[in-house]
Amino acid sequence: MSGPAGGTGGGFAVAGGWIEVIAGVMFSGKSEELIRRVRRATIARKRVQVFKSRLDDRYAGVFMVASHDQRTIEAIPVDSAAQIAQRIDPTAQVIAIDEAQFLDAGVVRLATALAERGRRVILAGTDTDFRGEPFGSMPQLMAVAEVVDKLHAICVLCGAPASRNQRLLDGQPAPYESPTILVGAADSYEARCRACHVVPRRDAAQGSLF
Numbered sequence: 001m002s003g004p005a006g007g008t009g010g011g012f013a014v015a016g017g018w019i020e021v022i023a024g025v026m027f028s029g030k031s032e033e034l035i036r037r038v039r040r041a042t043i044a045r046k047r048v049q050v051f052k053s054r055l056d057d058r059y060a061g062v063f064m065v066a067s068h069d070q071r072t073i074e075a076i077p078v079d080s081a082a083q084i085a086q087r088i089d090p091t092a093q094v095i096a097i098d099e100a101q102f103l104d105a106g107v108v109r110l111a112t113a114l115a116e117r118g119r120r121v122i123l124a125g126t127d128t129d130f131r132g133e134p135f136g137s138m139p140q141l142m143a144v145a146e147v148v149d150k151l152h153a154i155c156v157l158c159g160a161p162a163s164r165n166q167r168l169l170d171g172q173p174a175p176y177e178s179p180t181i182l183v184g185a186a187d188s189y190e191a192r193c194r195a196c197h198v199v200p201r202r203d204a205a206q207g208s209l210f
């Protein structure tokens with residue numbers, strides 16, 4: 001079996017399984033990259049299973065992974081890592097999981113167990129929340145992975161590489177204290193660079209380091 005080339009061309013040969021993480025902000029092309037890797041695994045005649053957090057239902061609905069440019073592949077919607085474990089096809093050689101930041105901490109154990117059983121595990125997720133802080137289990141997944149690709153979008157304000165998710169509530173930057181996951185709320189997101197990212201704090205004095 002070829003090693004965790006990560007779709008980037010290089011790679012090294014390993015006997016068993018491994019974990020690949022595709023991290024980055026929204027619009028950075030994580031779903032596109034996950035779809036590309038899944039398609040290539042299918043061309044290589046690997047048995048592939050795709051899961052995604054049910055929390056993300058943009059565009060194609062819950063039974064698809066969709067990229068912002070409308071590319072899609074079928075996916076099994078799940079609410080937890082345990083649900084993935086229950087639905088794993090024992091013959092699957094490649095397990096892909098999109099929107100991994102929404103899953104509970106069990107996803108780290110699950111990915112590790114699958115890799116130890118010889119599976120290639122591909123996880124895509126937003127590694128920082130709207131505050132620019134680590135999101136869910138993404139930091140742990142990035143630590144245990146053999147390969148991590150951190151993708152960038154384009155800052156909608158200045159055109160620089162974007163590494164932050166700007167949350168807007170009614171068109172205004174969302175305050176630091178607003179909840180990380182707002183299901184069904186009228187919020188929207190933009191890709192921004194660090195310099196253009198705005199997160200107002202109630203207590204503006206706190207956090208001054210220098």
Ligand code: ADP
Pocket residue numbers: 024025026027028029030031032033066067068069152153154155156191
């Ligand atoms: P992710 O899964 O990381 O949210 P997607 O794969 O769904 O990303 O979408 C990436 C696509 O989004 C790009 O190929 C591009 O067509 C589109 N896009 C829209 N806004 C931006 C932006 N600000 N920066 C980069 N790509 C963007």
Ligand code: ZN
Pocket residue numbers: 155156157158159160192193194195196
């Ligand atoms: Zn910018």
